[in-house]
Amino acid sequence: MKKIVSYNWLQIDCLINNIYQQLIDDYFYPDLIIGIARGGLIPATNLSYLFNCRNIGVIQYQRTSNDKPFSLINNHNRHIGEYLPKGDFKNILIVDDIIVKGIIFEDAIKLIKDYYPTSLTLRGAFIFNQYEGYLVKNMVYASKLDKDIWVVYPWEKTT
Secondary structure, three states: OOEEEEOOHHHHHHHHHHHHHHHHHOOOOOOEEEEEEOOOHHHHHHHHHHOOOOOEEEEEEEOEOOOOOOOEOOOOOEEEEEEOOOOOOOEEEEEEEEEOOOHHHHHHHHHHHHHOOOOOEEEEEEEEEOOOOOOOOOEEEEEEOOOOEEEEOHHHOOO
């Protein structure tokens, strides 16, 4: 049975701090943080403050047909555009709210490698993981979720 689960700001803050600690424990200090719009923008901003990283980029994808729960676009994620700062960044962190199929993350990696061919390390950070495949070493997440859960984040609430 599909289930909607709401998270509050304190819960999300704790999960983002968990991601930060995992990256610190791995001695990873990004010099560029890229948020996947829309869901990854707030976690990316939070992590940028924790890491004191002022270099922020955005890649925009659309993976839902509207803002209603379970409205995923079937096997299609539309790349809308990106804002990526110029520079010679060595450690890049890609941030999204959730990883479900890994398609957006894989596409973002290709785009970023083309844009920053001299970067040394690309890492992915996700608040939630619903991915059933093998998570590679360069990915961290704060919490594993079953596929039948739809997360409502505090920034999505309109009332």
